[in-house]
Amino acid sequence: AQSVAQPEDQVNVAEGNPLTVKCTYSVSGNPYLFWYVQYPNRGLQFLLKYITGDNLVKGSYGFEAEFNKSQTSFHLKKPSALVSDSALYFCAVRDRWNRGFKTIFGAGTRLFVKA
Amino acid sequence: GAGVSQSPSNKVTEKGKDVELRCDPISGHTALYWYRQSLGQGLEFLIYFQGNSAPDKSGLPSDRFSAERTGGSVSTLTIQRTQQEDSAVYLCASSSQSTGVDTQYFGPGTRLTVL
Numbered sequence: 001a002q003s004v005a006q007p008e009d010q011v012n013v014a015e016g017n018p019l020t021v022k023c024t025y026s027v028s029g030n031p032y033l034f035w036y037v038q039y040p041n042r043g044l045q046f047l048l049k050y051i052t053g054d055n056l057v058k059g060s061y062g063f064e065a066e067f068n069k070s071q072t073s074f075h076l077k078k079p080s081a082l083v084s085d086s087a088l089y090f091c092a093v094r095d096r097w098n099r100g101f102k103t104i105f106g107a108g109t110r111l112f113v114k115a
Numbered sequence: 116g117a118g119v120s121q122s123p124s125n126k127v128t129e130k131g132k133d134v135e136l137r138c139d140p141i142s143g144h145t146a147l148y149w150y151r152q153s154l155g156q157g158l159e160f161l162i163y164f165q166g167n168s169a170p171d172k173s174g175l176p177s178d179r180f181s182a183e184r185t186g187g188s189v190s191t192l193t194i195q196r197t198q199q200e201d202s203a204v205y206l207c208a209s210s211s212q213s214t215g216v217d218t219q220y221f222g223p224g225t226r227l228t229v230l
Contacts (some may be wrong), residue, residue: 034218036219042223043119043206043222043223043224044158044206044208044219044221044224045221046218046219046220049129049218070225071225088159090158103148103160103219104158104160105150105157105158107156107157108156108157
């Protein structure tokens, strides 16, 4: 069965420091992987996705994520955090061979960036 | 507008009443999804529509929940005999393809409160 784990409910970083939001997954085949962000009082927004190719994916707002097949991880990273990055982040996975669709979302990680 | 819209934005109802939540997807998007987000929780998949195919209803939590999509566009999620545990934010998303690489565009959600 597909599953996504975001082991940290909350991540605290100081502005200007690098940030990492962790995600591990379990699928039967090769996954499509996604990160979405939910800012306060705003809807969910797409950040980036891994389909194939380069394991390092670059997305919106300076975020990037690294696909690590051996560790089944897709951690979200940013070299220098901004206060405005404070939001709820969701990792999502879909089995590329599953024609039945179901994208599974993680429970979310709340990121707090302190000035 | 160019985005996914949902109505109403907020709905307060009494236990036992029926409610209807509406989603207008992005024009031309063939795939439409409903999710539920309880307070502080991740996204729970409810149902998925793709074109004229039979919907994937595997995420609906009980037979009190149903959804339809008319004319391949607007969708309505209906909850009959609402219970307090149905209180959540109901999110709708649409995408332009269902091959596994689709990016989902989310609406602002409907916050349902069952008293």
